Amino acid sequence: MTFPLLAVVAAAAPEAPTGVVQWIWLAVALPLAGFLVNGALALRRPQAKTAVSVIGVGVLLGAFVVAAAAFAELRAHPPEAPLIVQLWRWMPVGFLDIRFAFQVDQLSAVMLLVVTGVGSLIHLFSVGYMHADEGYARFFSYLNLFVAFMLVLVLGASLPVLFVGWEGVGLCSYLLIGFWYAVEANSDAGKKAFLVNRIGDFGVLIAMFMLWWSVRSLDFVTIAERAPLRLAAGGTLVTTITLFLFLGCAGKSAQIPLYVWLPDAMAGPTPVSALIHAATMVTAGVYLVARTNFLFSLAPLSSAVVAGVGAVTALFAASIGLRQYDIKKVLAYSTVSQLGYMFLGVGTGAYVAGIFHLVTHAFFKALLFLGAGSVIHAMHHAYHATHSQQDAQDMRNMGGLRRHMPWTFALMLLATFAIAGVPPLSGFFSKDEILSAAFGRGQTQPIWILFWGMGLLAAAMTAFYMMRLIAMTFLGQNRTGEVERQHLHEAPWVMTGPLLVLGVLSLAGGLLNLPALVGGGAALERWLEPVVAVASRQMPLVMPEGPLEWALVSGAVIVALAGLLVGWRLTLARPIPTAEDAPEEVGFGRVLNRKYYVDELYDALIVRPLVGISRWILWKGIDQGVIDGIGANGSAGFLRGLGWLGSRLQSGQLGFYVVVFVLGAVWILRAVAR
Amino acid sequence: MLLGPSLILSALLFTIGTAGVLVRRNAIVLFMCIELMLNAVNLTFVALAQVLGVNGQVMVFFVMTVAAAEAAVGLAIILAIFRHTRSVDLKTTNLLQG
Numbered sequence: 001m002t003f004p005l006l007a008v009v010a011a012a013a014p015e016a017p018t019g020v021v022q023w024i025w026l027a028v029a030l031p032l033a034g035f036l037v038n039g040a041l042a043l044r045r046p047q048a049k050t051a052v053s054v055i056g057v058g059v060l061l062g063a064f065v066v067a068a069a070a071f072a073e074l075r076a077h078p079p080e081a082p083l084i085v086q087l088w089r090w091m092p093v094g095f096l097d098i099r100f101a102f103q104v105d106q107l108s109a110v111m112l113l114v115v116t117g118v119g120s121l122i123h124l125f126s127v128g129y130m131h132a133d134e135g136y137a138r139f140f141s142y143l144n145l146f147v148a149f150m151l152v153l154v155l156g157a158s159l160p161v162l163f164v165g166w167e168g169v170g171l172c173s174y175l176l177i178g179f180w181y182a183v184e185a186n187s188d189a190g191k192k193a194f195l196v197n198r199i200g201d202f203g204v205l206i207a208m209f210m211l212w213w214s215v216r217s218l219d220f221v222t223i224a225e226r227a228p229l230r231l232a233a234g235g236t237l238v239t240t241i242t243l244f245l246f247l248g249c250a251g252k253s254a255q256i257p258l259y260v261w262l263p264d265a266m267a268g269p270t271p272v273s274a275l276i277h278a279a280t281m282v283t284a285g286v287y288l289v290a291r292t293n294f295l296f297s298l299a300p301l302s303s304a305v306v307a308g309v310g311a312v313t314a315l316f317a318a319s320i321g322l323r324q325y326d327i328k329k330v331l332a333y334s335t336v337s338q339l340g341y342m343f344l345g346v347g348t349g350a351y352v353a354g355i356f357h358l359v360t361h362a363f364f365k366a367l368l369f370l371g372a373g374s375v376i377h378a379m380h381h382a383y384h385a386t387h388s389q390q391d392a393q394d395m396r397n398m399g400g401l402r403r404h405m406p407w408t409f410a411l412m413l414l415a416t417f418a419i420a421g422v423p424p425l426s427g428f429f430s431k432d433e434i435l436s437a438a439f440g441r442g443q444t445q446p447i448w449i450l451f452w453g454m455g456l457l458a459a460a461m462t463a464f465y466m467m468r469l470i471a472m473t474f475l476g477q478n479r480t481g482e483v484e485r486q487h488l489h490e491a492p493w494v495m496t497g498p499l500l501v502l503g504v505l506s507l508a509g510g511l512l513n514l515p516a517l518v519g520g521g522a523a524l525e526r527w528l529e530p531v532v533a534v535a536s537r538q539m540p541l542v543m544p545e546g547p548l549e550w551a552l553v554s555g556a557v558i559v560a561l562a563g564l565l566v567g568w569r570l571t572l573a574r575p576i577p578t579a580e581d582a583p584e585e586v587g588f589g590r591v592l593n594r595k596y597y598v599d600e601l602y603d604a605l606i607v608r609p610l611v612g613i614s615r616w617i618l619w620k621g622i623d624q625g626v627i628d629g630i631g632a633n634g635s636a637g638f639l640r641g642l643g644w645l646g647s648r649l650q651s652g653q654l655g656f657y658v659v660v661f662v663l664g665a666v667w668i669l670r671a672v673a674r
Numbered sequence: 675m676l677l678g679p680s681l682i683l684s685a686l687l688f689t690i691g692t693a694g695v696l697v698r699r700n701a702i703v704l705f706m707c708i709e710l711m712l713n714a715v716n717l718t719f720v721a722l723a724q725v726l727g728v729n730g731q732v733m734v735f736f737v738m739t740v741a742a743a744e745a746a747v748g749l750a751i752i753l754a755i756f757r758h759t760r761s762v763d764l765k766t767t768n769l770l771q772g
Contacts, residue, residue, distance in 0.1 A: 652771025654704075654764045658695050 017083040020069045021104050024085055024155065027066040027112065028102075031148040034059035038141035046137050053127045056140035060120040060147060067112035074109050078530075082108075082221055084157050091160070095216065103157035103220060107531045110355065110524075111154035111287060114362050118279045119147050121498035125370050126271040128495035129377060139179060139269065146172035150280050154287060158219040159208050162288070166204065166252065169281045170197045176276060177268040189267040196261040200251015204288075207244035210237070224294040224534060233298045233538065242295050242302035246309075249285030253339045256313045260599060262336055266328040270373030273328060278335045278369050279362035286342040286358050290351045290532070297535035303347050304447065307438070310343025311451040311458075316596075318461035322468070323592035325579065326393050327372045330469050334419065335365060337458055341434055344455055348448065349539040350437035351532045352513070352525050357430035359524075360509040364418040364427055367502035371412035374491040374499065375473060378405060382480055382487035390481070394579040395469065400478035404488040407496050409474045411503040416470050418506040420463035421560040424518075426509025431459060432556055433515065439552055440542045456559055463563025464570075471571035479578045517549055680721035687714035701752045701762040708748075712741050 037055050041048050082105035091098040123143060130139050146169060153165025170193075178190030212218055214237055215226050231238040249255070254262035265277045276282070289296055289306060296303050314337045321333035338361050345354030378401070379392035390397050402409040418425035421432065435455050442449035478485055490496065514520020529536075544552060577583070585593045594600075649660075687710055694707030716734045723730030756762050 650771055652768030654767065655696070655699065662692060662696065 017079075017085060017104070019077075020066075020073045021083050022085055023066065024070055024102050024104055025087060027063045027070075027116065028148050028151045028155065030059040030062045030066070031144045031151065034144035035141050035148060038137055038144055042135070042137035042141050046134070049131070049136050052137045052140050056144055057120065057123045057127065059144060060116060060123045063147065063151065064113075064116035064120050067109070067116045070104055071109045071113055074104065074106065079105070080530075082157075084221065096212065096218075098158060098160050098218060100161055101157040101219075102155040102161075104155070105531060106528050107287075107290060107355070108154050110359065110528070112151065114359055115147065115150050115154060115280050118362050118366050118502070119150075119275060121501055122271050122275040122279070122366060122370065125274075125373070125495050125498040126269075128492050129271055129373055130269060133269075135179065139176075142172055142175050142179070143272075143275070146176070146276060146281070150284075153284055157221070159204075159211065160218055162291075163201075163204060163208070166248075166284065167201065169276070169284065170194065170201070170252070173197075173265065173276050173281055176272040177265045179268055179272065183267075186267040189261075189264040193261040193265050196258050197251045200248040200258055203244040203247025203251070207241050207248070210241045210244065214241070220291060223292075227294050227298060228534070228538075231295075231298055234300055235298075238295060239299040239301050242292070242299045243305065245288065245292060245295070246285075246302060246306055249288050249306075249343075250309065251285075252288075253282050253285030253343070254336050255285070255309050255340065255343060256316060259313060259317065259336045260602060263329055263332040263595070266326070266332050270328065270369060270376060273332070274366045274369030274373065277332070278365040282335065282339060283342065283358045283362070286339065286346055286354055289343070289346045290355055293346070293351050293532050293535035294538075296346070297349065297539040300539070303349060303539065304445075305347070307344050307347025307448065307451050310340040310345075310347055311438075311454040312340070313337065314340030314344060314458040315454045315461070316340075318458040318465065320592055320595050321465040322461060323585070323589050324465075325395050325582075325593075326391075327375065327395050327398075327469065327473060328369075328393055330395075330465055331365070331368055331372060334368075334462065334465065337462060338365065338419070340458070341431060341455065344438060344451060345434035348434070348437045348441050348451075349535065349541050350434060351535060352528045353430065353433035353437050355528060356513045356524050357427075357434055359512065360418070360426035360430040360506070363502055363505040363509050364415040364425075367411060367415040367499060367506050368419070370495070370499055370502065371408050371415065374405065374408045374495055375401060377491055377495070378488050379480065381489070382484040385487040386481070386483050388481065388484060391579055395472040396576055396579045396582055397479055398473045399476045399480070399576065400474070401488065402474040403478075404485075405490045407490055408499065411496075411499045412474070413470055414503050415506050416466040417564075418509075420466055420564055421459055421556060422564070423557060424510055426506050426512075428557070428560075429510035429513060429515065432553055433513070435459070435556060436544055436549065436552055437541055440544050443542060443544075456556065459556060460559045460563040463560045464567040467564045467567030468571045471568050472576060475568075476572050476576065479576065517553070677721055677725065680717060684714040684717035684721065687711075687717065699764050701755065701764055704764065705745075705748055705752065709741065709745070712737060 034055050038052055041052055041055075045051075082103045085102040085104065087100045087102065089097065090100040123140075126139065126143065130136055133139065149165045149168025149172060151165070153162055153169060156162035156165055174190045174194040177193055178187040181187045181190075208218060211223060215223050215230050217223055217226065227238070231241075247258075251258045262277060262282065266273055268277070296306065317333045317336035317340060321330050321337065324330045324333060338357070342354045342357050342361070345351070345357055375398065376392055379398065382388075383390050383392050414425070418427040421428045423429075435452055438448050438452040438455060442452055478488075480488065511520075511523075513522055513524035515522060543549070584590075591597070651657075691707045691709075691711035691714060694710065695704055698704050698707065716737055719730040719734045719737070752762060755767055759766050
């Protein structure tokens with residue numbers, strides 16, 4: 001393999017962008033400054049809640065303004081190549097010259113807007129939700145730090161810069177899941193998330209090493225240029241690289257087999273679940289696949305794996321969601337399932353559809369989580385007022401809340417219709433586009449028909465469990481308790497306001513990418529076209545058209561409506577017992593309720609053997625046995641024994657010394673005489 | 675020139691001295707046996723000096739000087755032991771055992 005020096009030099013010096021884009025680093029610097037100030041306040045003045053609120057939300061709004069300005073600039077003057085903002089030389093080591101650089105293009109602009117926009121709303125919501133919490137300042141400093149790292153992730157112009165953000169959001173996720181660290185289960189959940197993500201990060205690192213080894217660059221632009229020349233399409237190398245990348249994505253975006261951390265991550269405060277574990281961080285894997293579409297489109301096998309894992313995860317997680325009672329657990333499995341959809345999209349080659357679903361999902365899932373937060377807020381207050389020890393998150397303890405919190409009810413119902421795919425809400429368009437793309441690829445590769453079928457079944461389940469959530473929470477008779485009922489109330493405007501905005505976005509998000517079928521211009525499709533240009537050449541998509549498309553769409557709508565109807569009727573068919581009185585689950589429902597015993601399986605297959613090997617072989621065996629026993633204590637004991645033998649000679653008896661002396665003298669004499 | 679008988683005598687004396695050092699427990703006797711061994715060696719030197727030159731006789735003076743110094747130090751040690759233990763039996767002086 002030869003590496004022309006000229007190419008390296010040429011790639012190292014792109015022209016610096018002008019205008020707003022060169023200030024893009026402000027979008028990262030503002031939340032980072034917010035983290036520092038709020039962190040200092042958390043240490044020094046934890047009660048200065050007004051200052052914390054102003055700074056925490058203000059920096060996010062500032063970042064949003066920067067993002068919007070960059071977006072407008074990009075829209076006004078569409079660049080031919082991604083704009084690279086060089087900040088500093090980071091790791092100049094021989095040929096490896098990594099610069100800390102941000103890449104502003106159509107894809108990162110979309111992500112910027114989602115992260116800062118939805119992030120701002122969730123920050124605002126947190127002002128109300130976390131107001132009574134002691135760790136208010138600490139919460140906002142973590143949240144600001146998260147946004148800073150997330151923006152580094154989406155802006156990074158090379159894999160190492162992206163990886164800084166990738167690890168940083170993982171750290172913030174850990175900190176925020178274990179935010180209420182006094183409860184051991186919460187810090188355990190944080191550790192679980194961190195450790196499971198470690199497996200994925202290993203994959204990203206290996207992929208980076210292999211990319212450097214084969215392509216001699218880690219910048220996205222350079223890799224995109226060289227990959228088709230240096231990597232054989234469909235070859236083992238590019239397949240291995242992309243599979244390792246996907247391992248990282250599966251960890252970060254909670255796909256089979258690494259999804260187990262996300263449901264546990266619900267131990268964190270609800271705004272965290274909305275921001276990190278639904279809208280932004282968990283979609284980083286989808287973003288990475290879309291960002292490296294030029295590699296995935298070279299590896300059809302990897303793309304099939306991505307789509308397959310996505311489809312299976314969508315179905316698997318949705319089925320678990322059917323039988324959960326914790327309102328946040330339902331939403332968590334729903335998130336895993338919807339992420340599966342996104343991977344089905346990007347694995348199919350429908351990168352735009354995947355990103356589209358990412359955006360709409362950020363809207364309606366953030367709305368669902370914040371709505372659930374508002375419900376939990378009310379329930380918590382009710383139980384707090386009566387000193388009840390009931391579970392404020394168990395849907396069996398809710399019911400009939402629509403009379404107490406009409407706004408939350410209306411908005412969550414809207415989000416439910418959006419996620420179920422009822423036209424013309426946002427989720428309908430994005431989900432339908434993914435399913436159509438899968439069906440379209442199924443025309444040439446039959447396995448995709450299976451993926452499509454799984455996706456459709458998952459859509460039915462999604463509609464069912466979401467309607468079940470609504471019915472158990474808001475409809476029917478209230479089960480909270482006679483006294484507690486008096487204390488149920490709607491959340492303050494600072495919480496319902498963001499819900500309202502997200503409601504509008506969930507309603508109208510479909511406008512972003514209206515398909516030609518209903519006379520739309522597919523705006524997102526055209527906007528992202530330069531990003532996925534290479535991929536759509538290498539792996540062209542055949543979308544179904546005409547009557548077939550109409551049939552698919554109406555099929556999906558019928559499935560969604562049927563799921564909603566069945567979910568509604570079946571849930572309210574008979575009275576729901578409260579969590580205390582609920583009978584033991586039986587049959588398959590029990591298997592679903594226990595999440596297919598996957599945690600137990602992992603515990604038995606991985607955790608216990610690992611702990612066993614660590615304890616009995618590595619600790620007691622090698623460390624205590626070999627190193628301490630034979631190494632340290634063994635050598636000391638040997639020398640002590642030798643010394644003891646020597647000391648036996650020192651009897652103190654002069655006669656004995658003389659005998660030894662004479663014998664020695666005779667022995668020497670004998671040797672000399674010879 | 676009595677070389678043979680002289681060497682035999684000095685060998686006998688040396689053997690007696692060695693045997694005394696090995697078997698006796700009285701420090702004074704032990705000391706005297708060491709002197710006997712030294713003087714046996716002196717006798718050898720003197721006897722052999724007749725054949726091999728005067729060097730042997732010079733060596734004898736060195737030995738006598740060292741023996742005198744050794745006698746002074748040795749007797750002082752024995753005195754100290756006696757003061758300490760009221761005995762010159764070497765069985766009782768085993769303080770330096772390991």
